[in-house]
Structures are given as C-alpha cells and as structure tokens.
Amino acid sequence: MNTVKTGRELRAAIAQARAEGKQIGLVPTMGNLHAGHAALVEKAAQRVDFVVASIFVNPLQFGPSEDLDKYPRTLAADQEKLLEAGCDLLFIPDVDEMYPAGMAGQTRVCVSGVSEGLCGASRPGHFEGVATVVTKLFNLVQPDLAIFGQKDYQQLAVIRTLVRDLNMPIQIIGEATVRAEDGLALSSRNGYLSAEQRAAAPTLYRGLSEMATAIRNGERDFAKLIAAAQQQQLSAGFRPDYLEVREANSLRPATADDRHLVILVAAFIGSTRLIDNLAIDLDSVT
Structure with missing residues (x-):
C-alpha cells in the first residue's frame, strides 16, 4: 500500500492505475479506524481493482463547541488495518493541502433538504463541511464508486443527493452498520x-x-x-x-x-x- 500526502502524488498514482485499466474505489475516513471501516475497504476491494482510502480530520465539519484537537489520530494502526483490508493507496493530506487558502474563504457546498434537521440541527454547519470535503475528495480521486457506512444515515443521504444534483458519475454504495455483539454500532x-x-x-x-x-x-x-x-x-x-x-x-x-x-x-x-x-x-x- 502506497501512502501519499499531496494531491499531485495522489493524482499521479491514480493516473497510473487508470493507465492499467483499473477501476477506482474510494473510502473516505477521518482515521481512528475500526472493523466497520475495514468492512468498507473490503467491500470496495471486491468491486474494483484499485482501492483508495483517505484519512483527513476535517476541521470544516467540526462546530466551535466540538473538540477537534482531541479527535484521536492513530495513523500507524490505521495503516495496518487498511493494508490488511486490501487498500492500495492511502491519501493523508494535512489541512493546508486541503484548504490552501484557509477555511474562511473556502468555497463551500450546501446540500439543502436532506441536510436539515436531525444532525443538521444539532450540529449547524456540519453537513456543509462534509459536503465540501467529500466534493474535494471526489474531484481529486474521480472514483468509479465510493463506499460509506449506513451508521451515518443522514450523511449518506447528503452525499447521494450531492452526487445526483451535481451530475457526478460516481456510484455511491451504503454498507450496513457493523455492530458489536451487544448491538452497539461500531464508532x-x-x-x-x-x-x-x-x-x-x-x-x-x-x-x-x-x-x-x-x-x-x-x-x-x-x-x-x-x-x-x-x-x-x-x-x-x-x-x-x-x-x-x-x-x-x-x-x-x-x-x-x-x-x-x-x-x-x-x-x-x-x-x-x-x-x-x-x-x-x-x-x-x-
């Protein structure tokens, strides 16, 4: 598994895979991976020839009362899990790579309707941050398909609507929630x-x-x-x-x-x- 940090490296690796006739799958994450994330990568590996995962703790989707700095960063362990699950390429950009002009002036993507209420009401601006970073990842990777967990049901609905409304040629797949033996959704x-x-x-x-x-x-x-x-x-x-x-x-x-x-x-x-x-x-x- 190759690990890259810049959009230029990412696109070069994907271009090589495309030149070899491979289909591309994307699994976006924020790291601190568990068996649910591994299941997404494994599902992607069953459907495409080249699986890209991303790890990026996106500050744009955190509210002012949510502690971005305390979000766990476990890169070495995450890399092991991704390799075992069948990931081919890992993209780990930093904030400056994703938002080179800063976040204040960043163009943002707003998905109306399905982003309102529920988590959209409890976490104002959250889905705007999600939609923006996912759009950027889709543009960087240009995958044939992308896989998301159904535990984040409203997020999945936002992404499906985003892809439909912006005419992105990407198949969005929702994978069933992975649970512990007592029923708790893995998170x-x-x-x-x-x-x-x-x-x-x-x-x-x-x-x-x-x-x-x-x-x-x-x-x-x-x-x-x-x-x-x-x-x-x-x-x-x-x-x-x-x-x-x-x-x-x-x-x-x-x-x-x-x-x-x-x-x-x-x-x-x-x-x-x-x-x-x-x-x-x-x-x-x-």
Missing part, C-alpha cells in the same frame, strides 16, 4: 466511553429494535413509541438529542402511509454523543 466515539457508559450504550439500539418491531406489528403512533424509547434512554443515563421516524429516502417526517421508514437517534452519554439508525421496509413484512 470511533466508542473509545471515549467509560466501562459503565459502554455497558449502557446498547440501550440505543435496543430501543430502535423495539420501535421497529412495534411498527412492523402495525403501530403508527410514532410519538408514543418515541416517548417510551426516550424514557428508556433517560433511565440508562443518556441525555436524548433527537429520536425521529422519517421516510427512508427523502428523510421527511414519516406518515402512517409510508412503507419505507428509518428511525434515527442521537443521544449523549456523559460527554460522548452517539448516533444510530434502523431502516424498516414494510413491503417486506409478511
């Missing part, structure tokens, strides 16, 4: 949890699963389900941020007539904010 943020918090954390997914079962069984009083699940969170030591049922494709608030739903949750345990989601396809219910 770099899990490393911030104390032993007691880690034991309580699966409450989030348990609540989603119970809501999904009730909806599949015909319950359509979403407000009642949300209230019960948030009380469960409070009892487990969480501070709820949001818990909503949305139409899975548009992310508008769900109605009783919708057949494709997604339940999305964010909550704090201690100072750590965890997110999760669970999609429900009522057309597949027998």
Whole structure:
C-alpha cells in the first residue's frame, strides 16, 4: 500500500492505475479506524481493482463547541488495518493541502433538504463541511464508486443527493452498520466511553429494535413509541438529542402511509454523543 500526502502524488498514482485499466474505489475516513471501516475497504476491494482510502480530520465539519484537537489520530494502526483490508493507496493530506487558502474563504457546498434537521440541527454547519470535503475528495480521486457506512444515515443521504444534483458519475454504495455483539454500532466515539457508559450504550439500539418491531406489528403512533424509547434512554443515563421516524429516502417526517421508514437517534452519554439508525421496509413484512 502506497501512502501519499499531496494531491499531485495522489493524482499521479491514480493516473497510473487508470493507465492499467483499473477501476477506482474510494473510502473516505477521518482515521481512528475500526472493523466497520475495514468492512468498507473490503467491500470496495471486491468491486474494483484499485482501492483508495483517505484519512483527513476535517476541521470544516467540526462546530466551535466540538473538540477537534482531541479527535484521536492513530495513523500507524490505521495503516495496518487498511493494508490488511486490501487498500492500495492511502491519501493523508494535512489541512493546508486541503484548504490552501484557509477555511474562511473556502468555497463551500450546501446540500439543502436532506441536510436539515436531525444532525443538521444539532450540529449547524456540519453537513456543509462534509459536503465540501467529500466534493474535494471526489474531484481529486474521480472514483468509479465510493463506499460509506449506513451508521451515518443522514450523511449518506447528503452525499447521494450531492452526487445526483451535481451530475457526478460516481456510484455511491451504503454498507450496513457493523455492530458489536451487544448491538452497539461500531464508532470511533466508542473509545471515549467509560466501562459503565459502554455497558449502557446498547440501550440505543435496543430501543430502535423495539420501535421497529412495534411498527412492523402495525403501530403508527410514532410519538408514543418515541416517548417510551426516550424514557428508556433517560433511565440508562443518556441525555436524548433527537429520536425521529422519517421516510427512508427523502428523510421527511414519516406518515402512517409510508412503507419505507428509518428511525434515527442521537443521544449523549456523559460527554460522548452517539448516533444510530434502523431502516424498516414494510413491503417486506409478511
């Protein structure tokens, strides 16, 4: 696996792969990788001939109250995981490489609609930062496909909309969330949890699963389900941020007539904010 730091080196390596007739896949990350990231790289390696991963802790998507400096940087361990998963090229730019004129005057990409509400409301400017850096990575790599985890469901919706609206010839693939045995979605943020918090954390997914079962069984009083699940969170030591049922494709608030739903949750345990989601396809219910 080759590791490069500049856009010039990145493009040269990709040009060589293209000259050899290879298809290119991209897996963008912020590092501190876990088995979920490895699964994305492995999936890409099954679909294309040349897998590019990026590690860039993007300051543009961090809010003023979010501690960018404390985000874990674990490059050596990340490189080992990527190599084992089948990555061919790793791009590790610094901030000056990605934003050479500084961030204040940086052209930004805003994706309306799906970026509003949910994490978009809790983290103002976050998805503008995500959309901007992903657009830059897409332009640098020009991949045939890019793979993102479904744990960040709203982010995936933002990226799909971005690619569609800007006519980018890139296939976007959402890969299923990788979970621990107790159901907790794997996340770099899990490393911030104390032993007691880690034991309580699966409450989030348990609540989603119970809501999904009730909806599949015909319950359509979403407000009642949300209230019960948030009380469960409070009892487990969480501070709820949001818990909503949305139409899975548009992310508008769900109605009783919708057949494709997604339940999305964010909550704090201690100072750590965890997110999760669970999609429900009522057309597949027998």
